[in-house]
Amino acid sequence: MSILNTLDTLADTAPPQIQATTTLQELEDLRVQLLGKKGQLTDILKGMATVSNEERPLIGQKANHIKTQLQDALDQRKTQLEAAAWESELQGDQTDITLPSRRTRLGKRHPTNQTLQDVIACFTRLGFSLKEGPDIETDYYNFEALNIPEHHPARAMHDTFYLNTGYLTTGHVLRTHTSPVQIHEMEKLEPGQALKIIVPGKVYRCDADVTHSPCFHQVEGLYVDKNVSFAQLKGTLSHFLKEMFGAKRQVRFRPSYFPFTEPSTEVDVACFKCSGKGCNLCKQTGWLEILGAGMVNRNVFRSVKLDPDQVTGFAFGLGIERIAMLRYEINDIRLFTENDYRFLEQF
Numbered sequence: 001m002s003i004l005n006t007l008d009t010l011a012d013t014a015p016p017q018i019q020a021t022t023t024l025q026e027l028e029d030l031r032v033q034l035l036g037k038k039g040q041l042t043d044i045l046k047g048m049a050t051v052s053n054e055e056r057p058l059i060g061q062k063a064n065h066i067k068t069q070l071q072d073a074l075d076q077r078k079t080q081l082e083a084a085a086w087e088s089e090l091q092g093d094q095t096d097i098t099l100p101s102r103r104t105r106l107g108k109r110h111p112t113n114q115t116l117q118d119v120i121a122c123f124t125r126l127g128f129s130l131k132e133g134p135d136i137e138t139d140y141y142n143f144e145a146l147n148i149p150e151h152h153p154a155r156a157m158h159d160t161f162y163l164n165t166g167y168l169t170t171g172h173v174l175r176t177h178t179s180p181v182q183i184h185e186m187e188k189l190e191p192g193q194a195l196k197i198i199v200p201g202k203v204y205r206c207d208a209d210v211t212h213s214p215c216f217h218q219v220e221g222l223y224v225d226k227n228v229s230f231a232q233l234k235g236t237l238s239h240f241l242k243e244m245f246g247a248k249r250q251v252r253f254r255p256s257y258f259p260f261t262e263p264s265t266e267v268d269v270a271c272f273k274c275s276g277k278g279c280n281l282c283k284q285t286g287w288l289e290i291l292g293a294g295m296v297n298r299n300v301f302r303s304v305k306l307d308p309d310q311v312t313g314f315a316f317g318l319g320i321e322r323i324a325m326l327r328y329e330i331n332d333i334r335l336f337t338e339n340d341y342r343f344l345e346q347f
């Protein structure tokens with residue numbers, strides 16, 4: 001048979017074969033068999049060496065033509081088989097409605113924030129309004145105006161972070177307590193005006209262990225008016241503590257010292273764990289220290305240009321993490337900032 005005839009035969013027999021394939025693999029095998037390096041077309045063209053010069057271009061032309069035809073037929077079949085495969089995959093892909101879904105985790109309020117909200121809610125009901133102040137303070141607001149002069153030993157109680165980064169003039173600190181907001185707010189008072197505020201916020205101390213974090217939260221309270229008494233301070237804080245820790249919880253006021261209050265007191269509640277018998281939570285004392293408070297020191301009124309013979313006031317400050325730790329029996333303050341779901345999900 002001449003080469004031309006063999007080519008014609010190939011052109012006739014190959015298309016039905018292509019059309020008869022049923023899988024992509026089968027089609028690929030056939031492509032190799034027809035057009036591959038060792039395939040039928042190559043095989044036929046090996047005979048070219050023996051043909052005459054006149055016949056050679058004709059055969060070349062025909063071979064190219066057939067090659068393109070077969071390639072087109074192969075491509076077309078490939079598209080058909082792919083579509084069929086896709087369709088059968090879809091058919092099999094029926095939704096399994098019994099499969100559990102992937103749930104997104106519901107967010108929760110952080111225990112620090114929960115406690116903070118409860119504290120704020122209680123004082124709001126007592127008529128205190130909410131104020132805030134800056135985290136970066138001058139030495140004056142954080143210490144000086146609060147009756148803590150330079151070299152005063154009380155500064156040592158505060159493990160201060162001093163800021164001298166070059167951006168700020170020296171004398172700036174990260175506030176060590178929320179008390180400087182007392183000064184900011186009293187400075188704004190008109191003569192005769194009263195002030196009854198609580199101030200939540202972050203405070204900073206260079207200190208870190210299981211009960212101390214370099215950044216924690218405080219709520220400051222300040223009530224200034226003509227005749228604010230120590231009895232009112234006791235009444236307000238007793239009410240607050242009973243609301244936070246239960247009406248039956250015993251509360252005691254212990255004399256203490258703060259430069260910005262006089263007299264000063266620290267307030268304890270009976271230990272939740274042992275109810276006063278003494279245990280590891282209360283360090284065998286039967287009491288848990290909750291907050292510091294006192295009557296606004298006359299020198300503090302003087303630094304904000306209020307006349308200490310005309311106004312009186314009480315102030316208090318409490319640590320939110322400390323209250324949350326006691327409330328939920330958390331023994332390591334670092335848990336609050338580690339963001340471990342297993343911890344956070346419990347509240």
Ligand code: PHE
Binds near residue numbers: 179258292315
């Ligand atoms: N500022 C004090 C502290 O951080 C707490 C305090 C506030 C005490 C107001 C008395 C009055 O320890």
